[in-house]
Amino acid sequence: MQIIKKIDELRTIINQWRKDGLTVGLVPTMGYLHEGHKSLIDRAVEENDRVVVSDFVNPTQFGPNEDFESYPRDINADAALCEAAGASLIFNPEADEMYDGALTFVDMNKITKVLCGKTRPIHFSGVCTVVSKLFNIVTPDRAYFGQKDAQQLCVIKKMVKDLNFGIEIVGCPIIREADGLAKSSRNTYLSSEERKAALCLSRSLNIGKDMINSGETSAAAVVGRIKEEIEKESLAKIDYVEMVDLNQLESLETIQKPLLCAMAVYIGKTRLIDNFIME
Numbered sequence: 001m002q003i004i005k006k007i008d009e010l011r012t013i014i015n016q017w018r019k020d021g022l023t024v025g026l027v028p029t030m031g032y033l034h035e036g037h038k039s040l041i042d043r044a045v046e047e048n049d050r051v052v053v054s055d056f057v058n059p060t061q062f063g064p065n066e067d068f069e070s071y072p073r074d075i076n077a078d079a080a081l082c083e084a085a086g087a088s089l090i091f092n093p094e095a096d097e098m099y100d101g102a103l104t105f106v107d108m109n110k111i112t113k114v115l116c117g118k119t120r121p122i123h124f125s126g127v128c129t130v131v132s133k134l135f136n137i138v139t140p141d142r143a144y145f146g147q148k149d150a151q152q153l154c155v156i157k158k159m160v161k162d163l164n165f166g167i168e169i170v171g172c173p174i175i176r177e178a179d180g181l182a183k184s185s186r187n188t189y190l191s192s193e194e195r196k197a198a199l200c201l202s203r204s205l206n207i208g209k210d211m212i213n214s215g216e217t218s219a220a221a222v223v224g225r226i227k228e229e230i231e232k233e234s235l236a237k238i239d240y241v242e243m244v245d246l247n248q249l250e251s252l253e254t255i256q257k258p259l260l261c262a263m264a265v266y267i268g269k270t271r272l273i274d275n276f277i278m279e
């Protein structure tokens with residue numbers, strides 16, 4: 001698997017693909033790839049002639065007390081997964097290659113200030129900036145994002161519309177472990193006891209989903225029941241659980257579709273996110 005570190009080198013390769021009339025898909029990741037990432041790569045390989053997987057732990061999306069330094073990294077394992085999945089190359093720049101002397105950042109109002117944005121105030125500016133840069137470097141026809149990060153997917157779709165990127169954004173479903181835990185590079189932080197405790201996220205979401213399917217119309221009742229289920233777990237500490245409309249991410253009083261029920265929960269020191277969408 002070809003691992004490209006330099007922007008100019010990547011541009012040369014992509015220019016040649018373009019001259020050859022090939023379509024290009026982009027899968028932006030922070031590496032330490034798992035089946036969730038692989039599902040995005042698989043879809044991109046199906047739909048494009050060439051697929052670039054970016055593998056970059058982006059410093060600008062981490063707050064000062066977050067896990068940038070300790071975030072897991074394994075480029076060799078990532079290369080093997082990308083090779084097996086049929087990706088064309090990995091773009092794995094150093095932070096200096098991406099940000100040396102940068103003074104320009106992409107920011108967004110409103111939908112970046114709610115949910116994860118409340119406790120991670122600079123996060124989405126970092127995401128919008130790095131994804132804009134990747135879009136400008138790779139100039140993909142399509143880019144693939146997981147519903148696991150539902151707010152991020154919503155933010156990226158809005159950014160592409162607002163800034164006229166002209167790139168198709170493809171959202172892909174959440175891939176879970178057999179017992180329901182959403183796959184995440186951060187699951188590696190969990191001890192075996194915490195790993196069991198972490199099931200309270202998917203379990204409580206399933207209870208919430210069942211309530212809505214059985215006719216519950218009060219968002220507060222569903223959110224309350226989800227929180228109650230999580231609070232039974234002594235290792236869990238809720239950051240937020242919220243029911244919002246899927247487009248504006250505004251709080252719902254009455255259950256109305258399309259909706260997003262999203263949560264962030266600390267299991268020990270590890271902050272995990274999960275959600276469900278009803279269209």
Ligand code: AMP
Nearest residue numbers: 029030031036145146148149174175183
């Ligand atoms: P990350 O490396 O965590 O920044 O994730 C890169 C991309 O993979 C994002 O678009 C995520 O939403 C997506 N992703 C991560 N985990 C999963 C999962 N369990 N299922 C589907 N997509 C995922």
